[in-house]
Amino acid sequence: MRVNDLKLHYPKAGVSTIAVHAGTYDDPMTGAVGTPIYQSSTFILGEDQYQAVEQGYARDRFIYTRYGNPSQWALQEKMAALEKTESAIVFSSGMAAISTTVLSMLDKGAHLIASNELYGGTYNFFHHELPSLGFSVSYVNPRDMAAIAAAIRPETMLLYFETLTNPLLKVVDIPALGKLAREHQLRLVIDATFTTPIAMNAIEYGAHVVVHSATKYLNGHSDLVAGVAVGARKYIDAIWPRLLAYGGCLDPHACFLFERGLKTLALRMKAHEDGAFQVAQFLENHPRTRQVFYPGLSSHPDHDLASHLFKNMGGMVSFAVGSDQAALQLLQNLRLMRQATSLGGVESLVSLPFNTSHAAYTADQRAQLGIAPGCVRLSIGIEDPQDLIADLAQALDRLPI
Numbered sequence: 001m002r003v004n005d006l007k008l009h010y011p012k013a014g015v016s017t018i019a020v021h022a023g024t025y026d027d028p029m030t031g032a033v034g035t036p037i038y039q040s041s042t043f044i045l046g047e048d049q050y051q052a053v054e055q056g057y058a059r060d061r062f063i064y065t066r067y068g069n070p071s072q073w074a075l076q077e078k079m080a081a082l083e084k085t086e087s088a089i090v091f092s093s094g095m096a097a098i099s100t101t102v103l104s105m106l107d108k109g110a111h112l113i114a115s116n117e118l119y120g121g122t123y124n125f126f127h128h129e130l131p132s133l134g135f136s137v138s139y140v141n142p143r144d145m146a147a148i149a150a151a152i153r154p155e156t157m158l159l160y161f162e163t164l165t166n167p168l169l170k171v172v173d174i175p176a177l178g179k180l181a182r183e184h185q186l187r188l189v190i191d192a193t194f195t196t197p198i199a200m201n202a203i204e205y206g207a208h209v210v211v212h213s214a215t216k217y218l219n220g221h222s223d224l225v226a227g228v229a230v231g232a233r234k235y236i237d238a239i240w241p242r243l244l245a246y247g248g249c250l251d252p253h254a255c256f257l258f259e260r261g262l263k264t265l266a267l268r269m270k271a272h273e274d275g276a277f278q279v280a281q282f283l284e285n286h287p288r289t290r291q292v293f294y295p296g297l298s299s300h301p302d303h304d305l306a307s308h309l310f311k312n313m314g315g316m317v318s319f320a321v322g323s324d325q326a327a328l329q330l331l332q333n334l335r336l337m338r339q340a341t342s343l344g345g346v347e348s349l350v351s352l353p354f355n356t357s358h359a360a361y362t363a364d365q366r367a368q369l370g371i372a373p374g375c376v377r378l379s380i381g382i383e384d385p386q387d388l389i390a391d392l393a394q395a396l397d398r399l400p401i
Helices: 003-009 015-021 047-055 070-082 094-104 120-132 145-150 174-183 233-246 252-262 265-284 303-309 324-333 363-368 385-397
Strands: 087-091 111-115 136-140 156-162 187-191 209-213 227-231 291-293 316-320 349-351 375-379
Touching: 003 015, 015 070, 015 265, 070 087, 070 227, 070 252, 087 094, 087 233, 094 120, 094 187, 094 209, 094 227, 094 233, 111 120, 120 136, 145 174, 156 174, 174 187, 209 233, 227 233, 265 291, 265 316, 265 385, 324 375, 324 385
Parallel strands: 111 136, 111 156, 156 187, 187 209
Antiparallel strands: 087 227, 209 227, 291 316, 316 375, 349 375
């Protein structure tokens, strides 16, 4: 059953049904229930393929895997269905999706406006690569719509923001950004890695393209590096030639892993949210924590906005223990949670912004962003929440007073 069949027969299908069935390719030769792995670099050419090249719709035919592959297309249709839009394209990493998408949406000499709390890889690309290519970037507080509007110039073409900031989980007002983009005829790209299509569909609020690092929640098993861009067919068709030029296509076996992960996305996100909420409540009441950031808590500054925008609050929790030294000791005390970068896997991971994501910042710069000394970031997995709480409890209790 392809995504069009699902829409035809089950137009009101729920998100779990979409995650399982949309895009899945029924192999006519074997009758395989899941999409087979089409581990081939090239495909037999015929009149149909030659005509597709001549008439400009080669993306819709299988010619060469860098151009397209059945394993890629099944996955792309599933992602488009989950994001409630027309088209998608998969990449070999999240950064491949981000860089290719952004460069596809900028004309020569263009200016873009971005959050001043970006993922480090995105910031490095914007700060180091884009200026060398003749583009300019302004960085603004993602929660200050007046500042975003004031940064718009005649040459501004693009707004680029993330749904949640790292590590303090500030909620960005996507509908307000969509309205601003419409009023000023700008393009809006949203990185929804932290929220996933289970929480929200930014396309519905005015985003033109949504990008994800599929390495995180979408795959969800910490065994894949991948990215995806989704949006209206006209935008994805404009991104596709850049994919061909830059070469960041996704291998068929990686597509298999990605699609397999997506089938349990809705179930996993429920478990992530449930565990994160329980952990956040525990941390908020523990005497050795200073601050706790989780949008599902009523104490979070953006809780009301999160409740309006998100159907799922996700699995990310941040808190502070007073000093970076105490945070380092906490990590040594943990027995169940793993020290590792990345997020969104079935296992719970812990990291410290001061020596990972924000290591390039000075202490003063981190303070300006609101990142307190001793800030700890948790990616809550799908383990039993009480086991995670017990691990945190013993680790916190062993910290010096």
